[in-house]
Amino acid sequence: LIILMTVMVPCRAAAIQDNTDREIQHLMAYIAGSECRFIRNGKEYDPGAARKHIQKKYEYARSRIKTTEDFIQGVASKSSISGKPYKVRCNDQIMPCADWLGAELQRFRQKAQTGQP
Numbered sequence: 001l002i003i004l005m006t007v008m009v010p011c012r013a014a015a016i017q018d019n020t021d022r023e024i025q026h027l028m029a030y031i032a033g034s035e036c037r038f039i040r041n042g043k044e045y046d047p048g049a050a051r052k053h054i055q056k057k058y059e060y061a062r063s064r065i066k067t068t069e070d071f072i073q074g075v076a077s078k079s080s081i082s083g084k085p086y087k088v089r090c091n092d093q094i095m096p097c098a099d100w101l102g103a104e105l106q107r108f109r110q111k112a113q114t115g116q117p
């Protein structure tokens with residue numbers, strides 16, 4: 001039993017990390033492919049600039065990110081310097097980036113559970 005546990009725990013941890021990486025990469029692609037404008041510290045940015053900024057923050061904080069929710073809350077939803085939340089302008093609606101990404105994460109997970117592409 002001890003040997004089995006020794007083998008299974010690292011395998012499960014690796015599977016969880018693979019899934020987290022897959023979800024974060026999906027969210028990065030979602031940001032880059034959106035038609036929304038990103039509002040960071042009062043200034044608007046296009047999706048490409050937003051993705052580049054968030055990718056840079058993620059690379060810096062990666063060792064502290066254990067879950068996709070950690071990524072959203074700790075990297076992709078607020079300024080590390082000012083503490084101000086990031087916002088997203090989609091059409092004429094402005095919403096917190098954390099809510100926008102959280103909703104996409106839920107859609108992505110639901111698709112994965114049902115086996116949809």
